[in-house]
Amino acid sequence: MATVQPSLFTQCADIATWTENVAGSADADGSVHPSTAVLSTGTNLLDHARPETSDGLAAAVSALAQPTDVADLYNGAMDQLSAACASTGLGDGFEKIGAAATPSPTPSSPEHYTLSVTGSGSANVVWTTADGSQQHDVTLPWTTTIPDDGTAYYSIVLAGTSTSGSAATIGCSISEDGTTFATNTSSGAYSTVSCSK
Incomplete structure (x- = not known):
């Protein structure tokens, strides 16, 4: 084996x-x-x-x-x-x-991914990491932070779908400690946007 x-x-x-x-x-x-x-x-x-x-x-x-x-x-x-x-x-x-022997280095603070969905109104937001998926109905703009321990997240997929029937623009972004890895926007009624890292 x-x-x-x-x-x-x-x-x-x-x-x-x-x-x-x-x-x-x-x-x-x-x-x-x-x-x-x-x-x-x-x-x-x-x-x-x-x-x-x-x-x-x-x-x-x-x-x-x-x-x-x-x-x-x-x-x-x-x-x-x-x-x-x-x-x-x-x-x-x-x-x-x-x-x-030398003293152990002080561990650095963990880095974090910031997931954001922009727009107005509300949206259904889903994100997936190696640890699984989460889904929430949220009011826009919306942001959450998840830890990056260096091993758990092989990729992150973030998707938002506007729940508003009116023409609107919805956007998403994934960043880590100030560095943006992915952004995207979409316009229209019930528009969907996705970002991945």
């Missing part, structure tokens, strides 16, 4: 969590006393490793099994993983152990 690989972002986030657990089992001198669960998690991550992370994970798991020089070997593996995960924004989130 084929193994499904997680997205690079998901794997890097899982590795960052695992490295926090490893660092929590380390003494200041770099000696490590990981629990069986921590070791098992590392092996599981390695079993499902993406090509970008497999070498760094193999080095990290191997380092934890060494009787000496654990910190140097493990921290070298963290450097490899940092480079592999740099494109996800998680490249600095890997805990090192011993003298080379």
